Amino acid sequence: MSADTPRRIALLRHAKADWPDVSDHDRPLAERGRQDAPAVGLKLAETGITFDLALCSTAVRTRETWKLAVQELPARPRTVYEDRLYEASPGELIALLNETPDEVADVVLIGHNPAMHALADTLSGRAEGDTLTRMTRTGFPTAALAVVSFTGSWKSLEPGVGTLLDYWTPKEH
Template sequence: MRRVRCMAVNRTIVLLRHAKSAWGLDVEDHERPLSKRGKRDGLAVGEHLARHRIEPELIWCSRAVRARQTWERAVKAGADADRVNYDDHLYEAVAHELLKLLRKTPDEVRTVMMIGHAPGIPDLVEKLAPRDGKTELWNRMDTKFPTSGMAVLGYDGHWSDLRKQSATLLDFAVPRGKPKK
């Protein structure tokens, strides 16, 4: 049973770049599946979410095969969400387009997750969170926001009011699965 939560305070935004996709296949970019490493990393994403008790009420997920498979692997490893909206607009979206989509999140949602692509997801973190504090996290993201990179932001307010520099960067992780021996 879910906890009853107060409106418009302590919201969480999880921005995830899909896991590693396969290359060299004779398919359109949108149809590229996860690579072997991507499948392992998708499981690691799910383990990370479960371990940190991050349970989104809503996920906005790209319809690209690699993004959908990332979430499927995460669920297989223990991740959970109330609802997943697969949306064509996340594929090749830039930060301001992703922000518009986040603003459509219903106010009863406390934790929202977005599974998308670079450069949109990393750019959205830059757009939402000012660079004050959390220097080590920003340095890691500046070095690279790789596949399976996951930024967690805090936000106080209604989703429709989400604006540039209105969130706080709380964490940045890159869950990686171990290859089988």
């Protein structure tokens, strides 16, 4: 793929987690999260994007979200469980995406707030329709999904180069 290849990044915040007496990293999904995760998987499928790669935080709630969401996709992307996604800043997430091989066109990132919302804001120099207004108004609740596109190599991904194509939350379906 050339440097002018269009690429898309789906930013998925984990579904609603429970608060049992375990470490934050080990928190499982709540019942609502187990319902919302397949719904966001359906939304991912509706985008028509065939993801080449999924980068998922190692936290229990993100792994459970992805396990339920990916079942709704027509094709399962290669999945990498990445420790660096847990408690990452937007800059750290961009640095991680900069490492993506250029043969990968489309990536889904399954992570946590506030980083998912901040990354969607940081990357999106432009937005289609009312996507940015809706994202700003609702924040980035659990199981929210933003899809950002940009053109270029993964190494060229930086603040403001993207277009916010889509924004969805479970409450919108």
